[in-house]
Amino acid sequence: MAKELPIVPTATPGSLAEISAASSWREYRPEIQEPGKVNPKVLFFCPEGALFHEEGIIAVDLSVCKGCGICAVESDGIVMVPEYTGVLGIFGVKEGSK
Amino acid sequence: MIDKINLEQLPQEDLFGPGNVGCKGCAAAIAGRQAMKVLRERTMITIPASCMATLGGNNRRTTWKIPFYHTLFECAPAVSSGIRAALEVQGIKNVNVVSWGGDAGSADIGFQALSGAAERNEDIFHVCYDNEMYMNTGGQTGSQTPKTALTSNAFLGKPTNKKNMLAIMEVHGIGYVASASIAFPADLMAKLKKAASRKGFSYIHILAPCFRGWGIPSDQTVEFARRAVYCGLWELYEVEDGIRKRTVEPQLIPVKDYIFPQKRFSKISAEEINRLQQQVDDYYGKVGK
Amino acid sequence: MSKVLMTGSEAAALGAKLSKIEVLSYYPITPAFPAMERLSKYIEDGELNCKFIRAESDHSALAAVLGASLAGARSYTVTNSQGLLYMTEVAYHVAGLRQSVVMGVANRALSAPHSRFPEHGDAVSQGANGWIQIFSENNQDILDNTIQAFRIAEELRTPVMVNYEGYIQSHTQEEVEAPSAEKVAAFLPLKRMPVMDINNPQGVNTVTSPDFYMDYKFRQNEALEKALTVIPQVSEDYKKEFGRDSRGLLEAYRMEDVEHAIVAMGSIVSTARLLVDNLRSQGKKIGLVKLRVWRPFPGKELYENLKNVKYVTVLDKNIVFGVGGALATDIKAAFYGRTEMVINSCIIGLGGAKSGVAEIKQAVDSTEDCSESKNSSVWIGL
Numbered sequence: 001m002a003k004e005l006p007i008v009p010t011a012t013p014g015s016l017a018e019i020s021a022a023s024s025w026r027e028y029r030p031e032i033q034e035p036g037k038v039n040p041k042v043l044f045f046c047p048e049g050a051l052f053h054e055e056g057i058i059a060v061d062l063s064v065c066k067g068c069g070i071c072a073v074e075s076d077g078i079v080m081v082p083e084y085t086g087v088l089g090i091f092g093v094k095e096g097s098k
Numbered sequence: 099m100i101d102k103i104n105l106e107q108l109p110q111e112d113l114f115g116p117g118n119v120g121c122k123g124c125a126a127a128i129a130g131r132q133a134m135k136v137l138r139e140r141t142m143i144t145i146p147a148s149c150m151a152t153l154g155g156n157n158r159r160t161t162w163k164i165p166f167y168h169t170l171f172e173c174a175p176a177v178s179s180g181i182r183a184a185l186e187v188q189g190i191k192n193v194n195v196v197s198w199g200g201d202a203g204s205a206d207i208g209f210q211a212l213s214g215a216a217e218r219n220e221d222i223f224h225v226c227y228d229n230e231m232y233m234n235t236g237g238q239t240g241s242q243t244p245k246t247a248l249t250s251n252a253f254l255g256k257p258t259n260k261k262n263m264l265a266i267m268e269v270h271g272i273g274y275v276a277s278a279s280i281a282f283p284a285d286l287m288a289k290l291k292k293a294a295s296r297k298g299f300s301y302i303h304i305l306a307p308c309f310r311g312w313g314i315p316s317d318q319t320v321e322f323a324r325r326a327v328y329c330g331l332w333e334l335y336e337v338e339d340g341i342r343k344r345t346v347e348p349q350l351i352p353v354k355d356y357i358f359p360q361k362r363f364s365k366i367s368a369e370e371i372n373r374l375q376q377q378v379d380d381y382y383g384k385v386g387k
Numbered sequence: 388m389s390k391v392l393m394t395g396s397e398a399a400a401l402g403a404k405l406s407k408i409e410v411l412s413y414y415p416i417t418p419a420f421p422a423m424e425r426l427s428k429y430i431e432d433g434e435l436n437c438k439f440i441r442a443e444s445d446h447s448a449l450a451a452v453l454g455a456s457l458a459g460a461r462s463y464t465v466t467n468s469q470g471l472l473y474m475t476e477v478a479y480h481v482a483g484l485r486q487s488v489v490m491g492v493a494n495r496a497l498s499a500p501h502s503r504f505p506e507h508g509d510a511v512s513q514g515a516n517g518w519i520q521i522f523s524e525n526n527q528d529i530l531d532n533t534i535q536a537f538r539i540a541e542e543l544r545t546p547v548m549v550n551y552e553g554y555i556q557s558h559t560q561e562e563v564e565a566p567s568a569e570k571v572a573a574f575l576p577l578k579r580m581p582v583m584d585i586n587n588p589q590g591v592n593t594v595t596s597p598d599f600y601m602d603y604k605f606r607q608n609e610a611l612e613k614a615l616t617v618i619p620q621v622s623e624d625y626k627k628e629f630g631r632d633s634r635g636l637l638e639a640y641r642m643e644d645v646e647h648a649i650v651a652m653g654s655i656v657s658t659a660r661l662l663v664d665n666l667r668s669q670g671k672k673i674g675l676v677k678l679r680v681w682r683p684f685p686g687k688e689l690y691e692n693l694k695n696v697k698y699v700t701v702l703d704k705n706i707v708f709g710v711g712g713a714l715a716t717d718i719k720a721a722f723y724g725r726t727e728m729v730i731n732s733c734i735i736g737l738g739g740a741k742s743g744v745a746e747i748k749q750a751v752d753s754t755e756d757c758s759e760s761k762n763s764s765v766w767i768g769l
Contacts, residue, residue: 008591011593
């Protein structure tokens with residue numbers, strides 16, 4: 001039996017983030033070390049929309065961040081830190097990865 | 099005048115972005131996010147074959163929160179023309195109808211439909227996000243690839259010049275043409291907002307570096323978009339109803355600071371660098387200030 | 388209803404006008420252009436409330452019509468030959484996105500060598516693209532088929548091509564009975580099915596994995612199979628409403644008690660009728676099956692009509708190189724293992740080559756001459 005699918009091949013809006021595994025590509029993750037120094041303009045340089053602000057404080061949503069490092073280059077107060085603390089072998093597990 | 103965009107007052111919600119499957123540091127995604135901050139919900143977008151068309155969704159899921167259609171390669175502006183006609187016939191107003199192509203889907207295989215829609219002065223606008231190579235197929239040469247750049251099918255570098263799309267679109271006699279850069283979001287957003295507010299056809303050409311194709315680290319995507327502007331090779335300007343205006347004054351850093359760190363220019367000659375620098379000096383000496 | 392003299396182009400344009408198309412796009416080509424010009428005149432004269440997109444190419448014309456359909460408008464285009472080939476990529480897209488687009492095709496030979504004369508090569512080139520294909524014998528058929536095409540397309544969410552031949556129909560006047568606009572409006576109530584909808588945003592045509600692609604294709608094919616029952620129903624409804632019988636998938640003409648049957652589609656059917664009448668009057672047991680619908684292929688219905696005959700002469704105004712006539716090939720495939728009859732594929736009338744009563748007679752004779760091979764093929768009129 002063929003799957004039940006919509007007649008027209010269509011996709012549900014905004015639903016991709018729910019299943020995206022792209023954050024697992026990350027080798028480094030941004031850490032906001034000095035929130036006061038972060039340039040708010042950096043919000044517009046993130047390809048993922050992973051940066052957001054709450055009451056003026058900028059934070060990172062690691063569920064969508066791929067770790068490109070643009071935010072750390074474009075703003076003070078953000079530093080890229082390695083995802084892995086141990087030696088990552090072929091079957092290694094990332095510490096702290098989702 | 100470019101309307102001022104206050105970056106801090108823009109909505110937080112992304113209508114494009116989270117979960118996209120673009121490479122990390124993808125400038126196409128940056129451009130898309132910036133655009134949707136100002137175009138908002140009442141926008142319909144058609145995107146021909148390109149990274150941007152494929153990274154926005156798969157199977158039953160998409161990152162887009164507006165009507166989005168991944169069109170065939172040649173015809174996004176024609177599809178958008180049809181969408182606008184259908185909206186008009188149904189009396190549906192205040193909708194931005196956009197076609198958004200890469201450099202191939204705009205300047206090369208997509209050029210016929212783009213030129214046609216511009217000549218008809220369709221009430222839509224087209225955005226070309228230009229990474230200067232055919233990156234969706236692995237990085238081959240196209241008309242927007244600059245001279246001497248190495249690509250996956252030009253190991254000796256491209257022998258001919260980049261086609262000037264902005265000039266070509268300007269002579270279509272359309273009301274609004276503008277260049278933009280992902281490194282200057284306020285400028286980019288103001289231009290998109292203007293294109294959206296105008297009746298008739300507008301064209302916006304965004305320089306959107308591809309770190310893979312250009313041979314730079316992924317975190318340098320925005321930096322090199324900025325250097326392209328600051329060295330004078332990618333001028334930010336707009337032509338509105340025939341009036342040309344530069345919107346960002348370049349600092350005129352040396353061209354080599356933009357060129358040399360990019361691996362794609364690793365075979366560029368000293369003469370070519372000098373020629374580019376001379377070209378910039380002449381241009382800004384004559385037209386500038 | 389009064390009869391009016393009109394060309395096939397005018398009948399196609401009138402059919403689209405009566406169907407109240409809302410968006411039109413086309414790129415001029417011969418011999419489809421008179422239908423295009425007529426539609427543009429209807430719009431400019433204010434007789435038809437429709438947006439016209441003056442596309443810069445055939446590819447863009449169908450793309451624009453597709454965009455309009457996705458955004459909820461009843462949409463139409465006309466083309467032929469090279470224009471249809473150039474549209475091919477979009478034609479597959481329209482079908483895959485299940486859009487109810489209707490297209491008139493003024494069938495013309497394909498280049499090279501260059502020819503602007505009638506045959507079915509252009510339609511046949513699209514035989515795998517997922518569109519329903521209806522063929523018109525005369526100008527009345529063109530009008531009736533165009534109106535019915537919208538009903539079929541919208542019910543099945545599958546695009547429909549209405550074929551009529553260049554010059555023989557597009558540029559030739561015949562008497563046509565035109566139904567009233569009110570009755571057509573009642574026959575074709577507008578049900579909008581927008582996919583690009585600002586109030587219900589969706590991503591259309593995202594990258595599809597192997598898990599999904601095949602299932603979509605299965606559903607698409609299912610709709611084509613369903614067309615085999617929907618088309619006769621629509622034809623029946625049309626007959627009730629307008630009094631003219633379009634005969635569903637096919638028409639059996641003088642097929643009572645026959646030994647030999649001609650199978651044909653398009654304008655050559657009328658010529659074949661003359662030959663059948665003529666031979667019948669001489670006592671020959673010959674009949675004719677007019678195939679109205681080529682895609683989906685009504686193999687079962689054809690077999691029901693032909694199962695008792697000894698000879699089948701298939702008139703193919705097309706050639707699939709290295710294979711033979713498309714219609715005969717389909718018939719042979721559909722009849723495989725069920726029959727002992729001779730099925731003769733007659734390539735006839737390519738690029739406007741003469742295909743009158745004499746040529747059809749020659750085809751019929753060749754079928755009875757070749758009984759040593761039950762699967763034969765001849766070229767008529769070289």
